[in-house]
Amino acid sequence: NAGVTQTPKFQVLKTGQSMTLQCAQDMNHEYMSWYRQDPGMGLRLIHYSVGAGITDQGEVPNGYNVSRSTTEDFPLRLLSAAPSQTSVYFCASRRVMNTEAFFGQGTRLTVV
Amino acid sequence: GESVGLHLPTLSVQEGDNSIINCAYSNSASDYFIWYKQESGKGPQFIIDIRSNMDKRQGQRVTVLLNKTVKHLSLQIAATQPGDSAVYFCAENLNTGFQKLVFGTGTRLLVSP
Numbered sequence: 424n425a426g427v428t429q430t431p432k433f434q435v436l437k438t439g440q441s442m443t444l445q446c447a448q449d450m451n452h453e454y455m456s457w458y459r460q461d462p463g464m465g466l467r468l469i470h471y472s473v474g475a476g477i478t479d480q481g482e483v484p485n486g487y488n489v490s491r492s493t494t495e496d497f498p499l500r501l502l503s504a505a506p507s508q509t510s511v512y513f514c515a516s517r518r519v520m521n522t523e524a525f526f527g528q529g530t531r532l533t534v535v
Numbered sequence: 536g537e538s539v540g541l542h543l544p545t546l547s548v549q550e551g552d553n554s555i556i557n558c559a560y561s562n563s564a565s566d567y568f569i570w571y572k573q574e575s576g577k578g579p580q581f582i583i584d585i586r587s588n589m590d591k592r593q594g595q596r597v598t599v600l601l602n603k604t605v606k607h608l609s610l611q612i613a614a615t616q617p618g619d620s621a622v623y624f625c626a627e628n629l630n631t632g633f634q635k636l637v638f639g640t641g642t643r644l645l646v647s648p
Contacts, residue, residue, distance in 0.1 A: 427578075456636065465624060466579070466638040479633050513578055520634035521567040521586065524626075526578035 425449050429514050429527035436504040436534045444499040444530050446514030454517035455497040456524065459483065459510040466513065472497055504534045543622060545643040554612040556642045558625035563606065567628035569636070570599060570610045572621045579624060582610070612644075620646045 430445045448455065456471040458481075468481030472491040486508060488500040497516075501508060511531050515524040548554050560568065566587040571579035585592045585599045585608075592599050598611040608625050625639045 454634070458638070465640040468635060468637055471633070471635050473633050477633075479635075481635060482637065515636075517636070521628055523569055523581040523584055524636055525581075528578050529576075 427527040448516040452516035547645045556610045558608040560627040565627035566630045569626045
């Protein structure tokens, strides 16, 4: 029972590079979200999705793109990485609204 | 090691004490609340939840209290153990447009043997 799987676990990027953080869930959850976690800031919502083909912006969407072509996958794209995007990124999924969210183990991203 | 939470408020207790962690939430439209525990280097783990039509819910060694009048949530941990040491977050489900879950800043709990 894999739950929410994030890859990679660690990544170092140079400023201006692009990359995609992968997130997959095997629980058939409709809701998926991306958060970033910085020291002293808790978890901040970047983008979220309420089903395949439906996404919306969270609290800190700038610099990130998402799409949701399948129920299982919700990739997060950084088009041109900046040092301010150095953070730990968590993907989460929920079965429906008003239920708990299950989190992946996180991706630690460093932009130099 | 994990550097998240360098500036978080910290609650220090002795093993066996009861712990109370507080959270002020932001939106009166929030209708569902969750407490999460996060250990170093791991993702948040669900502890307990409560819906807005309740003011108290109990689990195993944990109790969540909700005061909608002052938009306050608390987590009580009975007989705190060293394994409870972690960062604790409250999260509120914003019921505006698409439902989304937003998190508070967090509190670090340190339990001394």
